[in-house]
Amino acid sequence: MAPGDLSRVLWTNDAPSPAEETALKKAVSKLERKLKIIQRNLDQHKGALSVIRRFPYEIRLLKLGRVCRGWREASLLEHRLWSRLELGREGTYEQVTTWLNRSGNVAKSLSTRLGKKEDDDIFANSTIVRLLTDGPPFDHLCLSCGHVGALAQFIYHFGLARVGAPLRPWDGLRSLVIDICYQPDGASAFDGATPPNTIYSLLPPVKSLAISLPNQEFTFGARIPHDVPIGVTPTLLAGLTSLGFSCDWESDHILSMLQECTNLEHLIVEFNNLVVLDPDQLGRTYPLDGIHLTKLRSLELRWLRRPTQQLRILRHIIAPYLTSLTIFAEMDENSTLSLGSTRAIKRFIKRSRCQDTLCSLQLQRIDPEDPEDFASIFTSMPGLTRLSLRQVTVDEDFWRSLRKGKCLPHLEELEVLEVTDVEDSWGFIRELLRFLEAQGKREKKRDVLVSFPKPGSFTTSDAEYIWASRKNGSLKDFAIEFGIIRKAIEYDISDPWNF
Numbered sequence: 001m002a003p004g005d006l007s008r009v010l011w012t013n014d015a016p017s018p019a020e021e022t023a024l025k026k027a028v029s030k031l032e033r034k035l036k037i038i039q040r041n042l043d044q045h046k047g048a049l050s051v052i053r054r055f056p057y058e059i060r061l062l063k064l065g066r067v068c069r070g071w072r073e074a075s076l077l078e079h080r081l082w083s084r085l086e087l088g089r090e091g092t093y094e095q096v097t098t099w100l101n102r103s104g105n106v107a108k109s110l111s112t113r114l115g116k117k118e119d120d121d122i123f124a125n126s127t128i129v130r131l132l133t134d135g136p137p138f139d140h141l142c143l144s145c146g147h148v149g150a151l152a153q154f155i156y157h158f159g160l161a162r163v164g165a166p167l168r169p170w171d172g173l174r175s176l177v178i179d180i181c182y183q184p185d186g187a188s189a190f191d192g193a194t195p196p197n198t199i200y201s202l203l204p205p206v207k208s209l210a211i212s213l214p215n216q217e218f219t220f221g222a223r224i225p226h227d228v229p230i231g232v233t234p235t236l237l238a239g240l241t242s243l244g245f246s247c248d249w250e251s252d253h254i255l256s257m258l259q260e261c262t263n264l265e266h267l268i269v270e271f272n273n274l275v276v277l278d279p280d281q282l283g284r285t286y287p288l289d290g291i292h293l294t295k296l297r298s299l300e301l302r303w304l305r306r307p308t309q310q311l312r313i314l315r316h317i318i319a320p321y322l323t324s325l326t327i328f329a330e331m332d333e334n335s336t337l338s339l340g341s342t343r344a345i346k347r348f349i350k351r352s353r354c355q356d357t358l359c360s361l362q363l364q365r366i367d368p369e370d371p372e373d374f375a376s377i378f379t380s381m382p383g384l385t386r387l388s389l390r391q392v393t394v395d396e397d398f399w400r401s402l403r404k405g406k407c408l409p410h411l412e413e414l415e416v417l418e419v420t421d422v423e424d425s426w427g428f429i430r431e432l433l434r435f436l437e438a439q440g441k442r443e444k445k446r447d448v449l450v451s452f453p454k455p456g457s458f459t460t461s462d463a464e465y466i467w468a469s470r471k472n473g474s475l476k477d478f479a480i481e482f483g484i485i486r487k488a489i490e491y492d493i494s495d496p497w498n499f
Helices: 018-048 069-077 093-101 127-134 148-159 196-200 216-220 234-239 253-258 307-316 339-352 371-380 396-404 425-438 460-468
Strands: 084-087 109-114 140-145 175-180 208-212 242-247 266-271 298-304 324-329 360-364 386-390 413-417 446-451 480-485
Touching: 084 093, 084 127, 093 127, 109 127, 109 148, 127 148, 140 148, 148 175, 148 196, 208 266, 242 253, 253 266, 253 307, 266 307, 298 307, 307 339, 339 371, 371 396, 396 425, 425 446, 425 460, 460 480
Parallel strands: 084 109, 109 140, 140 175, 175 208, 208 242, 242 266, 266 298, 298 324, 324 360, 360 386, 386 413, 413 446, 446 480
Antiparallel strands: none
């Protein structure tokens, strides 16, 4: 029988007995297996820190493949590297298909910029049209254009009746982004034969759709576009699971569209001029009990110049299973979150009855008018596990109010980035730590990240010192991973419709 205690031979120079020798060999074998597991995990973690992971898939891909034969073979085996492509005018059909064929069965994504409107059908023999007619199947397409005429010309090409013809990649798209960047002076987007209702009514039956409309000033001048229809068909809207809509027109188009979106799960709206019309204007009607979006999981409202006015959209939406709410405002004198805005958010949560499902809240570029009133929002969100405040004016009173109200009992992730108007960083962090301390010890880790606009001398070590001075254990004892960073990563709007 092998001895259980080997300390006699491990801590002395005595020779092991036969039984002890057998036990030692088994222990050595067990430790070697553990060492291999540890080494494998170590290599995996080091690999995750590799600089190559920070390279965008498209950037320098061909050059990387020319480093050596091994690098080229590795790049060809990684199909994701070849699944996305931004098509310029110089790319031929053969070059593009050669690139995309290396992606194997991975879903493919294509983006291109359409030129200005021209006479005749300039798209008839173009690479992009040939790809969407005879090329490989695509999952996602992004069309960017400077003139809605070019977009109309392109969509009309695919909208022609093709009875009995085989399905094209265009017909099988699952995700489509249409971005009309600007409208040239002196040209109306909606005169003649190219109104939007004849453009968007010809779109394929995608599941994810994002539309960015041209600026109202360039498009309409002094005219207010209440009566200009968007033209996305009810059938297409009913099949959408994701919708992105960017529009600065003085209109209520988004509310009209949402009434048809019965299967919507993700919604992003960029707007600054929501105008909710009276029932007797233009025959507009809204459901008295709100627009019920029973499958909606995430809602994002962006670029609100006047949050108090623009958050009125929440009066018309009922989302009983919402899990994520995001509000981004423009930082100017009109972006103050007033008492009316606070009430709008709380009423939306109460009417939707999503207080138990809502687990993520993100706010950016907002200046609360009353810190205590702002803190009261979180009493209506007991299930919140993630809170992100970026460029939001919060002070020591805000954390005191949260602590007194026993808010956010289940918080797991907290980001307070680029905090504005903080004169006393030590006092601010002290009250934040007191709020975390009041929540008590947890078994599950809490990640806390803080940054200030102007980097100072305040560090993570200073936060640990403040915590230790309260003589209530360490941050780790409370399962708090606390970090102070010098500058927060800028919000990336280069791909605003990335659902």
